[in-house]
Amino acid sequence: MRAVITVVGKDAVGILAKVSGCCSDHHINVIEVTQSILQEMFAMIMMVDIANSDIPFTRLVDEMTELGKQNHLVIHCMHEEIFSAMHTI
Amino acid sequence: MLNGKDILETITMIQDENLDVRTITMGISLLDCCDSDVDSMCRKVYDKITRCAKNLVRTGEEIEKELGIPIVNKRISITPAAMVLAACEKRDAVKLARTLERAALACGVNFLGGFSALVHKGFSAGDRELIESIPEALAVTDHICASVNVGSTKAGINMDAVALMGRIVRQSAELTADRGCIGPAKLVVLCNAPEDNPFMAGAFHGVGEPDCVINVGVSGPGVVRAALAKAGPEPDLGYIAELIKKTAFKITRTGQLVAQEASKRLGVPFGIVDLSLAPTPAIGDSVAHILEEIGLSQCGGHGTTAALAMLNDAVKKGGVMASSHVGGLSGAFIPVTEDAGMIAAARSGCLRIEKLEAMTSVCSVGLDMINIPGDTPAEVISAIIADEAAIGMVNSKTTAVRVIPAIGKQVGDELNFGGLLGEGPVMPLNTASPAVFIQRGGRIPAPMQSLKN
Structure with missing residues (x-):
């Protein structure tokens, strides 16, 4: 089971470390990361495997949202299914 | 394989363009x-x-x-x-x-x-x-x-x-x-009320339905409008219709996913997805604004019926492949008080009830959420219902009337229902009396269109 974490906000030191640290705390494996920085705006898309996660997915969503708020970032954490449904036939 | 552009598109739709699943409706016998x-x-x-x-x-x-x-x-x-x-x-x-x-x-x-x-x-x-x-x-x-x-x-x-x-x-x-x-x-x-409609106020659980069923109504006028805004004024209507189809497909896929998931978790069979563009009074979630994006200066002017017909058709064509079972009302809704663009058009006088009636012949449902003067006689309301029913009967489609007599109020006054039901002005009606026609009673015979066997 996979999920997509997206992070958007002003670039700062350690964003990737904080998000991947939260994943690691919950035994969530990061499969793929793409990130770009455009005019100081940081945008990252992270594909993660939540099969072995030690918390329910809804709690992970809450934790990521909170992590975003603490760091002045917008973090979305959503099941991969919604993207697959919308963009693949 | 997912790519970053698709992921960001989905997030933009939800965050900025009001994409939502409008309703999960459980039908219970x-x-x-x-x-x-x-x-x-x-x-x-x-x-x-x-x-x-x-x-x-x-x-x-x-x-x-x-x-x-x-x-x-x-x-x-x-x-x-x-x-x-x-x-x-x-x-x-x-x-x-x-x-x-x-x-x-x-x-x-x-x-x-x-x-x-x-x-x-x-x-x-x-x-x-x-x-x-x-x-x-x-x-x-x-x-x-x-x-x-x-x-x-x-x-x-x-x-x-x-x-x-x-x-x-x-x-x-x-x-x-x-x-x-x-x-x-x-x-x-x-x-012609559908028996599996998930949208209110007309939802009921038909007698041919299973004991319990999950029906889902999708929405997303804001997403369609945003897609058209990005396309700009240059492309021709064939391109615009195609763009609406593609967008409707994406919107409906989310509805299908939610319907399947709800059905699985609740242990209740999945019924249908209703492919509808259901507006809300929120800014950016208006069907009228889609019509204006297509090229009308304001909803209600000449050209509105044609633009709406194209929109309604493209929504269905895009949505039908995205869902395994389509039903309900499936089309664009035009509830006046629930649509920021319609409210504005009704206030300015550009949108009148006669144009709304024409619009109902090419889209789903009918004269919906329209405030009428408080002194409107019952037989005029009946005649409005008869006209709408005739459009539905002859065109083999669902039509409906949800008008609100604003007791104690006159044309130009406002009614505010709050929430999704919205607000809007009292609209003028043609008051020539249909009393004798209504008092006759009886039944208008089924039209030739009914003899399909």
Whole structure:
């Protein structure tokens, strides 16, 4: 089971470390990361495997949202299914 | 394989363009709750609804959080209440309405539809009692929606029911005059009513449906508008139609996913996805604004019907491949008070009821959420219903009337219902009397279109 974490906000030191640290705390494996920085705006898309996660997915969503708020970032954490449904036939 | 562009597109749709799943509606059959004793019947009704739907809201909220897509409403539709009432010796319809209200509150849903009667060919046991009780039932409840089907392509139009409904709509407004005439905002008069419609106020659970079923209504006018805005004014209408189709496909896929997920988690069969563009009063979630994006200076001007016809068709073509079962109303909705663009057009006088009537011949539903002067006679309301029913009957489509007589108010005054029901001005009507036509009663025969066999 996979999920997509997206992070958007002003670039700062350690964003990737904080998000991947939260994943690691919950035994969530990061499969793929793409990130770009455009005019100081940081945008990252992270594909993660939540099969072995030690918390329910809804709690992970809450934790990521909170992590975003603490760091002045917008973090979305959503099941991969919604993207697959919308963009693949 | 997913790419970053697709992921960001989905997030933009949800975050900035109001993409949501408008409703998960659980249809529940109450045919097994019939009883000659009204109290036993009410007890069975309450037990069955609260048993079937006890996890509906919680499951909806879980799916919402996990998929990251808002699911705005969780609702229930039931077997037309007149059928359940028919077996009772003492047909106390208001008692049933109060029971339904309690059940709706216990389940936490925001509307329960199906306080309904199907009388397109005539009245059977329970129908008259139920219809006569509608004004009181809607006044003493907050979550109950009523509907009456007065015509069909197969049966023609029951003009006795049409005459009756004109009076019922007025009485509903009068009984709730102290609360902004909210009563008739929860009452719709239909022709060719679909039996699996998840949208209120016309939702009921048809007799051909399974015992319990999950139907989902999608939305997304804001997403369509944003896609058209990005395309700009240059592309021709073939391109625009194609763009709407592609967008509708994406919107509907989310609805299909939510429907499957809800069905699996609740252990209830999946019924249909209703492919509808359902507006809300929120800025950026308007069907009128899509029409304006297509190229009209304001909704209601000449060209509106053609633009709406194209929009409605493209939404269906895009959506139909995205879902395994399509049903309900499926098309663009044009409820005036629930659509920021329609409200503005009605206020400016650009959108009039005659144009709305023309629009109803090419899109789903009908004259919806329109405030009319408080002194409108019942027979004029009946005649509005008859006109709409005729459009539905002849064109083999669903049409409906949900007008709100604004008691004590005149053209230009405003009614505010709050929430999804919105607000809007009282619109002028043609007041030439149709009294003799309505008083004739009887049945308008089914048209030639009904003879398809």
